[in-house]
Amino acid sequence: MVDNSDHFRPVKWLATNLNIPVEMVYEKKFSQQSIYGMYKEQVKKEFFQKSQKSIPDNYVLIIDEINRGNVSQIFGELITLLEEDKRIDAEDGMPLTVTLPYSKKTFSVPKNLFIVGTMNTADRSVEALDTALRRRFSFQEMTPNYDLNELNYEVIPGVSANELLKTINSRIEKLLDKDHLIGHSFFMNRSGGSPLxxxxxxxxxxxxxxxxxxxxxxxxKIGLILGQGFVKLMEAENETIFAKFDYDIETRDVYEIIDHRGNHNTFKVAIKQLMNRN
Structure with missing residues (x-):
């Protein structure tokens, strides 16, 4: 038996499928041989150094809840440098470099830096979002993804997690709007424990x-979404709880959230009622 492990070496490719003349890489021409002896003194190192620099890594900066900060104070004049045509090495652009006020060092933004800001559309602070920030970011709505494999499990027999989430969200959208929909992360079983x-x-x-x-x-309204298995109307209190006084009063209904923690059987029944399958 031949051990082929001696005939292979791991390779970290910097680039592939490039149409490059041999003269740019090596001092000699290649002939139709199966194996070539590459002599380091004849390899044009400057080509590889240049190529490596031309394939930079991408970097991502994530700013969570970006709308909660005072953008004009956080970025200041540096927000102009975020624009594509103001970045270093930008093609057909006008790169800008500024001097930082405290360190007096020059500062610029490379084109391989990507900035991602997250925000909750139901948050009222979104309305006051800085106009300068709106112009420099493209806004991508992230709606609940009901097709995730992590939601493809049964909460109770006949009711999947994605179906349950979709039902709750359809009712929220009817009573409020789509900006208040519940995200899919709540139903993703990340702990590895029991899905229920x-x-x-x-x-x-x-x-x-x-x-x-x-x-x-x-x-x-919460009861319209979750059903009577989770929200219970309390019995009317005896009117003698009030002080004796000649006054007609209209009391409001009092509700209670039913706690099924510790009792999976009653929780399963409540889920069936939520889905109108009781």
Whole structure:
């Protein structure tokens, strides 16, 4: 048996499929041989050094909740340097370099730097977003992705995670708008534990508190989204709780969130009611 491992070496390719004349790489011409002896003194090192510089790595700077900061104070005059035609090595551009006020060092932005800013469209601070920032960024809406493989599991028999999320979001959009839709990350089972435990945790740690914030404690609307398996109308209190006084009063309904943590059987029933499958 022949061990082929002696005939191969790992290669880190800097570039492939390039149509380059041999004279630019090597001092001698190649003939139709199977194997060539490459002598380092005849390799044109300047070509490889130049080629390596021409294939730079890309770098990504992510600024989370970018709309919450004062953009004019954070970037200052440097925001102009973010424009494509103002960057170093920009083709057909006008590269700019500025002197930093404190260090007095020159500063410029390379073209291989990509800046990603995240924000929540339901956040009211988006409305006051700096106009200069709007002009220099392209806005990409990230809607819930119901087709993710991580959502392709059953919460209860017959109800998948993506179907459950889609149902909740369709009701939120009817009562509010699409900017308040719940993201798919809440239903992604990242912990590797039981999918049902993950969904129960997501309901009581994320989804229900978020709905309470959305509807300012209007549990009637929360009930329209989650159903009577999660929201219960409390029994009317006896009117004797008030002090004796001659006044006609119209009391409001009082609701309660039903806590199914610790009881998966009742939670499964509540999910069926949410999906109108009871």
């Amino acid at each position: 435990n993950n969904v129960v945790d997501a309901f009581y740690r994320n989804i229900i508190p978020l709905l309470q914030e959305y509807f300012f404690g209007d549990y009637g």
